[in-house]
Amino acid sequence: MKSRSKQLASPMPSSAERSGRFTLKVALWLLDNSRLGDKPQVKHLAGRLLKRPAREGVVVAQSRLGQMLCRDCGSARDRRIGHDLLRQAARAGDCRAQVEYARACRASAPEQARSWLELAAGKGSQEARRLLRQWFGH
Numbered sequence: 001m002k003s004r005s006k007q008l009a010s011p012m013p014s015s016a017e018r019s020g021r022f023t024l025k026v027a028l029w030l031l032d033n034s035r036l037g038d039k040p041q042v043k044h045l046a047g048r049l050l051k052r053p054a055r056e057g058v059v060v061a062q063s064r065l066g067q068m069l070c071r072d073c074g075s076a077r078d079r080r081i082g083h084d085l086l087r088q089a090a091r092a093g094d095c096r097a098q099v100e101y102a103r104a105c106r107a108s109a110p111e112q113a114r115s116w117l118e119l120a121a122g123k124g125s126q127e128a129r130r131l132l133r134q135w136f137g138h
Contacts, residue, residue: 023049024061031064043072054085063089063097070104090116095123099131106135 027049036042047068053061062085069082083104089097102116114136120128 024053024058028060028064031068040072043068057088059089059092059094059097062086062092063094063100066097067100070100090119095120095125095128098123099125099128102128102131110135 027046030042030046030049031037033042047065050061050065050068054065066082066085066087066089069078070086071082073079073082083101086097086101086104090101098116098120102113102120105113105116114132117128117132117135121132
């Protein structure tokens, strides 16, 4: 009988990939930490850490950086970039981004906001259901 050797289907991640995942985890930990997450310096650092993964298409990074830029930045340019990141993450299926993008669209495109909330509610988002009832009487 012949012995067949199996090759590994996925090679070991490169050090750059491991480093990118580590910086993403650190950024998310900083933002989710109850003592640190609201401090402007921490948000600034987390934003810098999220920038590269967001550019590389990591959906959770796009979602969280988009939320930060829309909520916490004063410049119109940053809000526009945040809006674009939220839209990308929402299209990729991120429920949190769908709700936040709906908030961003509400004033200028209420029907678009409704459709994003309906998508998020379909995935089980209680916040989306609450906003649908509050904004549209669903």
